[in-house]
Amino acid sequence: MAVLKVHGNPMSTAATRVLACLIEKGLEFEFVMVDMRSGEHKKEPFLSLNPFGQVPAFEDGDLKLFESRAITQYIAHTYADKGTPLVIPGKEMAIVSVWMEVEAQQYDPAASKLLWELAIKSFLGMQTDPAVVEEYEPKLAKVLDVYEARLSQSKYIGGDCFTLADLHHLPTLNYLMRTPVKKLFDARPKVSAWVADISSRPAWCKVLEMTNPK
Ligand SMILES: N[C@@H](CCC(=O)N[C@@H](CS)C(=O)NCC(=O)O)C(=O)O
Secondary structure, eight states, rough: OEEEEEOOOTOOHHHHHHHHHHHHTOOOEEEOOOOOTTTGGTTTTHHHHOOOOOOEEEEEEEEESSHHHHHHHHHHHTTTTTEEEEEEEHHHHHHHHHHHHHHHIIIHHHHHHHIIIIIIHHHHTTOOOOHHHHHHHHHHHHHHHHHHHHHHOOOSSSSOOBHHHHHTHHHHHHHHHSTTTTHHHSSSHHHHHHHHHHHTOOHHHHHHHHHSOO
């Protein structure tokens, strides 16, 4: 079998989304470090893997992919018989797809904006803009109200078992739970229990060990 390769950076939420998926599936892979500080992602040969110059990029033999959520879906479907299912057969998959879209279209825009302001900027020695935080906190809160109602009906966001719809949230949750925005999650009991559950999965703990070596 060809070696699966993830080109990324440990700080990247999109790259760790793919790592979480590979580890849930129990697949072996090679992590190819992309030095974003030196702009390696904006030059060849990386641009041949992703013309948008963003990590991650993924290779499975001669197949080359980018966009983290497309990569996880490829992995989950292609390696369906390995590790955690992550996708489910039949009509229920349509519901999982709805919640994957909700993560990408509703949750992630607010979550990513807040994690940039509250986690990444300080790491880069930049100042948080309180006006942006003020604008995006209510947007995230609104999404989390919908999540609270959804998680009162099903154990996981896409249904009764852990799927890609849950997994896709993990990288942004990981950053946000270390910022003042944690209060928005803590204020919602079902959301808070769901975050604790999915964040303690062994595969995600392995991603954290791999990307934050002691
Ligand atoms: N929708 C893309 C987003 C990729 C993305 O934004 N990657 C960030 C790191 S998390 C990046 O490469 N940023 C550098 C840049 O945009 O120049 C995905 O999910 O793969």
